[in-house]
Amino acid sequence: MKLPKDNLEIYDNPQELAWAAASRFASLAEQSIAERGTFSVALSGGSTPKAMFSRLAQSPFAASLPWSEIQFFWGDERCVAPDHPDSNFRMTMETLLSKVAVSPEKIFRIPAEDDDHHRAAERYATTLRQTFNSEAPQFDLVFLGMGADGHTASLFPGTKALQATDQIVVANFVEKLNSWRITLTAKTINDARNVLFLVAGEDKAATLRDVLEGQYQPEIYPSQLIQPADGSLLWMLDEAATGLLSGDNAG
Ligand code: 6PG
Numbered sequence: 001m002k003l004p005k006d007n008l009e010i011y012d013n014p015q016e017l018a019w020a021a022a023s024r025f026a027s028l029a030e031q032s033i034a035e036r037g038t039f040s041v042a043l044s045g046g047s048t049p050k051a052m053f054s055r056l057a058q059s060p061f062a063a064s065l066p067w068s069e070i071q072f073f074w075g076d077e078r079c080v081a082p083d084h085p086d087s088n089f090r091m092t093m094e095t096l097l098s099k100v101a102v103s104p105e106k107i108f109r110i111p112a113e114d115d116d117h118h119r120a121a122e123r124y125a126t127t128l129r130q131t132f133n134s135e136a137p138q139f140d141l142v143f144l145g146m147g148a149d150g151h152t153a154s155l156f157p158g159t160k161a162l163q164a165t166d167q168i169v170v171a172n173f174v175e176k177l178n179s180w181r182i183t184l185t186a187k188t189i190n191d192a193r194n195v196l197f198l199v200a201g202e203d204k205a206a207t208l209r210d211v212l213e214g215q216y217q218p219e220i221y222p223s224q225l226i227q228p229a230d231g232s233l234l235w236m237l238d239e240a241a242t243g244l245l246s247g248d249n250a251g
Pocket of ligand 1: 044045046047048049076077078088144145146147148151152153154
């Protein structure tokens with residue numbers, strides 16, 4: 001897989017990456033609201049997205065963004081209650097959504113506490129179909145992190161969700177974590193208008209090289225499945241994560 005250079009942005013450190021990602025969120029929100037009157041975003045778990053949420057909760061973004069116009073969704077969730085320390089919803093509420101003037105009725109969390117994980121996925125798919133009034137929901141923006149094993153959202157290597165091409169959302173059992181996750185499928189992510197990967201840290205460097213410059217092996221590196229059909233794809237990286245990229249792509 002070879003990504004054109006203009007799909008990559010490289011920042012000196014995680015703080016600059018968080019600032020740039022927050023700025024991008026702000027400009028996409030303004031543009032989308034001006035064009036379509038709304039902005040739908042799917043948020044992610046993970047430490048790199050979390051740093052960006054904290055940045056958005058500060059000046060100048062906290063006071064200047066049209067928060068009440070934004071619809072918030074999640075790209076994936078751990079199968080726990082919304083107040084559990086592992087919950088992506090809880091993390092986002094604590095770092096961002098409780099600190100800015102969002103409309104509570106525009107927060108659409110994944111009902112991942114449902115013991116029937118497949119039903120939880122179907123319930124979220126129904127929420128998406130109804131909110132977007134479409135069988136193929138199109139997010140304005142999907143934020144993604146990438147794990148050191150190449151997973152993104154809860155699309156983990158070798159798991160069943162990688163084969164889900166007809167569904168919007170699926171429940172995915174992840175053997176190495178011995179736990180269930182609920183995740184958007186690659187198809188739903190690829191239908192988005194904008195997809196933004198946030199990746200930081202030296203521990204991601206080898207996987208990032210394999211994902212961006214190695215052979216196409218999505219069973220091993222699910223992040224390679226993410227190639228929006230008509231939307232734009234941007235990888236926002238810190239310098240440490242790019243340490244093993246070839247001269248063409250390195251910062
Ligand atoms: C989650 C995620 C997951 C995450 C990556 C990267 O719920 O864990 O949505 O896909 O974004 O694992 O996480 P880090 O940025 O912490 O490495």
